[in-house]
Amino acid sequence: MKIARVRVDLAIGREFDYLIPDELESRVEVGVRVKAPFGKRELLGWVVEISDQSEHPELKPIIDVIGGYSLLTESTLKLAKWIARYYACPLETALKSVFPTTVRKEKSGWKEALFIERIETDEPDNVEKLPPKQKTLWDYLKPGEPETLQSCLAALSITAAVARGLEKKQLARIWSDKSLRNPTQILEETLVATKDLELSSDQRHAFGTIRTSIQRGESRNYLLYGVTGSGKTEVYLQALAECLRQGRGAIVLVPEIALTPQTVERFKARFMSGELKTEVAVLHSHLSSGERHDEWHKIRQGKARIVIGARSAIFSPVHPLGLIIVDEEHEGSYKQEEAPRYHARDVAAYRARMEGAVAVFGSATPSMESYTNALNGKYELLRLDQRIDDRRMPVVRVVDMRMESRREKRKGGRTIFSVPLKEAIISRLEKGEQTILFLNRRGYATSMLCPECGYVAECPNCSLALTFHFKENRLRCHLCGHDQAAHKKCPEKECGSPGIRYSGIGTEKVEEVLGKLFPKARMRRMDSDTLKRKTDYEVILGAFRRGQIDILLGTQMIAKGLHFPNVTLVGIIHADLTLHAPDFRAAERTFQLLTQVAGRAGRGDVEGEVVVQSFTPFHDAIQHAKRHDFEGFYDAEIEFRKQLQYPPFHRIALITVRGEDEQAVEQAAEEVRIKLDKRLQGIGWKGKKVSWELRGPSPAPLARAESKYRYQLMLKTDRMSAVGPVLQELRQYLKFSKKIQCVFDVDPMNLI
Ligand code: ADP
Ligand code: ZN
Ligand code: ZN
Numbered sequence: 001m002k003i004a005r006v007r008v009d010l011a012i013g014r015e016f017d018y019l020i021p022d023e024l025e026s027r028v029e030v031g032v033r034v035k036a037p038f039g040k041r042e043l044l045g046w047v048v049e050i051s052d053q054s055e056h057p058e059l060k061p062i063i064d065v066i067g068g069y070s071l072l073t074e075s076t077l078k079l080a081k082w083i084a085r086y087y088a089c090p091l092e093t094a095l096k097s098v099f100p101t102t103v104r105k106e107k108s109g110w111k112e113a114l115f116i117e118r119i120e121t122d123e124p125d126n127v128e129k130l131p132p133k134q135k136t137l138w139d140y141l142k143p144g145e146p147e148t149l150q151s152c153l154a155a156l157s158i159t160a161a162v163a164r165g166l167e168k169k170q171l172a173r174i175w176s177d178k179s180l181r182n183p184t185q186i187l188e189e190t191l192v193a194t195k196d197l198e199l200s201s202d203q204r205h206a207f208g209t210i211r212t213s214i215q216r217g218e219s220r221n222y223l224l225y226g227v228t229g230s231g232k233t234e235v236y237l238q239a240l241a242e243c244l245r246q247g248r249g250a251i252v253l254v255p256e257i258a259l260t261p262q263t264v265e266r267f268k269a270r271f272m273s274g275e276l277k278t279e280v281a282v283l284h285s286h287l288s289s290g291e292r293h294d295e296w297h298k299i300r301q302g303k304a305r306i307v308i309g310a311r312s313a314i315f316s317p318v319h320p321l322g323l324i325i326v327d328e329e330h331e332g333s334y335k336q337e338e339a340p341r342y343h344a345r346d347v348a349a350y351r352a353r354m355e356g357a358v359a360v361f362g363s364a365t366p367s368m369e370s371y372t373n374a375l376n377g378k379y380e381l382l383r384l385d386q387r388i389d390d391r392r393m394p395v396v397r398v399v400d401m402r403m404e405s406r407r408e409k410r411k412g413g414r415t416i417f418s419v420p421l422k423e424a425i426i427s428r429l430e431k432g433e434q435t436i437l438f439l440n441r442r443g444y445a446t447s448m449l450c451p452e453c454g455y456v457a458e459c460p461n462c463s464l465a466l467t468f469h470f471k472e473n474r475l476r477c478h479l480c481g482h483d484q485a486a487h488k489k490c491p492e493k494e495c496g497s498p499g500i501r502y503s504g505i506g507t508e509k510v511e512e513v514l515g516k517l518f519p520k521a522r523m524r525r526m527d528s529d530t531l532k533r534k535t536d537y538e539v540i541l542g543a544f545r546r547g548q549i550d551i552l553l554g555t556q557m558i559a560k561g562l563h564f565p566n567v568t569l570v571g572i573i574h575a576d577l578t579l580h581a582p583d584f585r586a587a588e589r590t591f592q593l594l595t596q597v598a599g600r601a602g603r604g605d606v607e608g609e610v611v612v613q614s615f616t617p618f619h620d621a622i623q624h625a626k627r628h629d630f631e632g633f634y635d636a637e638i639e640f641r642k643q644l645q646y647p648p649f650h651r652i653a654l655i656t657v658r659g660e661d662e663q664a665v666e667q668a669a670e671e672v673r674i675k676l677d678k679r680l681q682g683i684g685w686k687g688k689k690v691s692w693e694l695r696g697p698s699p700a701p702l703a704r705a706e707s708k709y710r711y712q713l714m715l716k717t718d719r720m721s722a723v724g725p726v727l728q729e730l731r732q733y734l735k736f737s738k739k740i741q742c743v744f745d746v747d748p749m750n751l752i
Pocket of ligand 3: 481
């Protein structure tokens with residue numbers, strides 16, 4: 001009898017052998033889901049290997065096979081294995097992400113519905129003699145086109161009895177079948193087909209290069225660097241078409257927040273008719289589990305050749321795969337913040353290589369990692385330098401808030417709005433144009449700054465902002481563990497002001513002030529506090545689009561990809577908030593954010609203006625964003641990364657130990673350090689020595705969260721592929737009590 005190696009749905013990092021009973025033999029293959037006995041329980045799991053023998057003498061048989069066909073393809077299994085090794089997690093955990101929960105369930109996830117189809121008759125009389133309602137229904141049904149019973153009944157306002165009557169007279173057939181749930185049905189009803197646009201010369205060059213790779217079946221990576229509105233999406237669409245022509249499918253990743261109906265529409269509209277007609281499956285977190293189930297199977301069965309989705313869509317069972325597009329590749333949300341902690345862009349690069357597909361990473365503000373890859377030849381750089389309509393980039397004014405607060409101080413007030421920003425808003429209100437105000441409150445971190453002179457407390461070792469620990473009244477750096485007493489007054493010699501501030505202002509406060517300054521303006525605040533239902537986002541944006549709101553105030557969520565022609569002013573209330581976050585990516589994030597937000601202004605016929613308020617107006621991130629100069633910013637930032645050996649020069653793994661007992665946490669963290677240090681001694685990669693450096697443990701910047709203490713270790717290395725497996729293996733040697741958790745985060749995006 002054959003043996004199946006099974007990974008059961010428990011994150012225990014090992015395989016178990018089972019016998020394959022004869023009656024199941026034809027259905028058990030690598031990749032199927034099975035039910036198997038496990039101790040006293042029955043568990044579901046994946047068959048990852050079939051073998052002729054087992055080391056274990058007494059094996060139990062598999063109980064059943066779940067579902068009609070193998071869900072796990074060879075390539076997705078390989079992908080899961082890579083994720084488990086690189087991101088240091090058990091294979092079972094990696095498999096959890098690769099398959100939506102709804103697909104893994106034991107019970108069939110299909111929805112059944114009744115269908116009706118009319119039966120033709122040779123005797124016209126049979127129809128003429130029908131009672132009026134039955135005749136209406138018979139006429140309504142078109143020959144050879146089954147419909148769901150429910151939709152017929154609703155359309156004709158009749159009851160099921162009428163249909164059953166037709167059935168009895170053998171003039172209709174009614175049966176039960178799978179019915180697909182369609183998350184974008186409403187959208188599709190109004191969709192108008194689009195055709196390829198004639199490309200600009202930059203677009204033609206970019207597309208031509210990508211097309212050649214697709215035609216040759218080369219596995220190449222491209223960085224498509226083009227300002228907002230430069231026509232990247234059109235390049236994606238034509239590349240997708242080429243991929244379909246070659247008989248392959250494709251995956252398009254967009255950040256969750258950019259996955260709006262408008263985005264989906266653009267992709268669906270291009271492939272809804274014509275010779276390349278295909279369904280476009282959509283995967284995102286707002287789908288019901290039934291919808292997700294059906295979309296997934298639509299892809300698995302090859303009915304949808306193109307998938308557009310957020311992060312986890314990278315695991316879609318598209319086969320054969322020809323193209324992966326990652327739009328806004330710099331977006332932090334591509335990194336999953338729970339295990340498996342994968343980065344979808346990096347998974348995309350790996351998957352493309354494994355399956356011989358082309359990967360295109362697009363951005364107006366590429367990540368330091370990707371642009372470096374483009375410069376050193378790992379990716380090929382394709383540029384779109386101009387906006388399609390030659391519209392100019394908005395004018396950016398940087399307001400020095402140190403001056404502004406001095407002026408206000410004299411008058412005894414506090415400044416949230418500088419005079420230039422106030423005046424700019426007034427002028428928009430007078431002209432009936434719209435304003436977006438932006439204040440980033442991301443994260444919990446507050447910086448300590450002096451409003452008099454702009455001083456910001458930074459770590460002497462890391463040139464990162466220090467985090468203020470409120471309880472102990474101390475300033476700490478979580479990277480190196482530097483720790484000092486909090487200032488009571490500004491430490492700058494010439495200043496010494498006692499007016500030190502520890503926290504920024506939030507959107508709520510700004511809303512209040514706005515109400516007082518502009519009582520007549522129609523204003524809406526949009527942040528996670530004001531959005532209660534999942535439709536609120538669309539409702540507010542809809543009102544804004546229709547011109548029913550003059551000023552839209554919000555966080556992060558209004559920064560991305562929105563297109564409002566009547567917005568001529570964007571105000572950034574406090575550009576320094578992101579800049580001094582305790583994270584080496586602070587400047588990069590600030591630059592990206594300012595550029596993205598600025599891109600919201602002047603999308604219509606009137607030129608846009610951006611007002612940036614800052615206490616550090618001469619910082620590289622702000623000055624280069626002002627000039628729309630990505631390369632200038634890159635050159636300055638890369639120097640800083642190099643000096644301090646941060647990514648992209650080195651890779652980082654962050655190990656966080658958590659628990660309620662602080663002493664136990666500290667001890668456990670120390671144990672991790674000792675064991676890890678030992679295992680890393682002398683490790684190599686393809687015959688070369690791997691360099692690494694382990695720092696900590698030290699308390700995390702968020703030293704206590706959800707009543708748990710947190711300690712961190714940071715590992716820097718030039719070869720993460722060699723270190724990831726060491727971390728994964730280390731798990732088995734760490735025997736902590738259940739009260740201690742140890743989290744491994746490879747290539748972390750969040751250092752808090
Ligand atoms: P991006 O994705 O870089 O922000 P888009 O693809 O959205 O840019 O293009 C911006 C606008 O320009 C869109 O309205 C798009 O339809 C239009 N556009 C793109 N390429 C062309 C082209 N070759 N000819 C005419 N209009 C174009
Ligand atoms: Zn000062
Ligand atoms: Zn430090």
